[in-house]
Amino acid sequence: MDLxxxxxxxxxxxxxxFAGCGSAVISAAFPDVGIxxxxxxxxxxxxxxxxxxxxxxxxxxxxxxxxxVGLWAGGRFPAKDVVPYAVAQVVGAVVAAxxxxxxxxxxxxFDLAKGFAANGYGEHSPGxxxxxxxxxxxxxxxxxxxxxxxxxxxxxxxxxxxxxxIGLGLTLIHLVGIPITNTSVNPARSTGxxxxxxxxxxxxLWLFWLAPLVGGALGGVLYRRLSETPAAQVTGDLGKPxxxxxx
Numbered sequence: 001m002d003l004x005x006x007x008x009x010x011x012x013x014x015x016x017x018f019a020g021c022g023s024a025v026i027s028a029a030f031p032d033v034g035i036x037x038x039x040x041x042x043x044x045x046x047x048x049x050x051x052x053x054x055x056x057x058x059x060x061x062x063x064x065x066x067x068x069v070g071l072w073a074g075g076r077f078p079a080k081d082v083v084p085y086a087v088a089q090v091v092g093a094v095v096a097a098x099x100x101x102x103x104x105x106x107x108x109x110f111d112l113a114k115g116f117a118a119n120g121y122g123e124h125s126p127g128x129x130x131x132x133x134x135x136x137x138x139x140x141x142x143x144x145x146x147x148x149x150x151x152x153x154x155x156x157x158x159x160x161x162x163x164x165x166i167g168l169g170l171t172l173i174h175l176v177g178i179p180i181t182n183t184s185v186n187p188a189r190s191t192g193x194x195x196x197x198x199x200x201x202x203x204x205l206w207l208f209w210l211a212p213l214v215g216g217a218l219g220g221v222l223y224r225r226l227s228e229t230p231a232a233q234v235t236g237d238l239g240k241p242x243x244x245x246x247x
Contacts, residue, residue, distance in 0.1 A: 049167030146219025
């Protein structure tokens with residue numbers, strides 16, 4: 001286990017959860033100037049884009065257990081580092097949710113019952129989508145996220161644009177997924193708010209581990225099968241933007 005890489009993953013996942021969920025909790029419906037669904041979607045994409053440039057050269061900037069599992073399934077990441085990365089990502093997300101709660105709860109009228117950006121299905125889905133809809137959406141969206149990651153970080157992809165493609169991909173995923181489940185595609189991001197909300201959020205958390213992990217693995221395997229040279233990637237300087245999520 002490389003503590004330097006795990007530390008970078010914890011910090012990066014902190015930023016994704018704090019800024020992404022923070023945009024939903026604090027800014028989405030702020031009086032008169034709320035950023036809405038589009039703004040929250042963009043915020044999540046920007047967290048990945050900014051951290052890709054900041055820590056891509058240190059840890060690969062996964063920020064997500066489903067990404068780590070998907071890159072392993074796609075032959076891009078060693079199995080021995082999957083669990084340490086996932087633990088670091090969850091720690092970062094939990095700390096972020098705790099800090100966000102400390103800030104958000106200071107506002108008049110703050111109500112944790114509004115959901116605190118937790119993911120849910122059924123009556124806890126923003127659009128009241130069913131469990132089956134949430135499951136399919138999370139699997140498909142995470143699968144396509146890994147497909148984007150695998151492709152944009154391939155050795156034959158245009159150099160330097162991977163963080164942009166991945167950040168915009170996550171933005172698009174949120175534009176589709178927020179009405180369905182509040183968009184997870186990331187078990188760590190889901191765990192932080194769920195621990196703060198408790199109750200129904202913890203009871204439904206299983207879905208937001210199972211579906212993204214399955215989707216991530218499927219995306220990694222699918223791209224590996226389709227790529228003409230599945231193992232062909234630059235393996236040198238991870239400081240280059242091309243290597244934002246590659247290890």
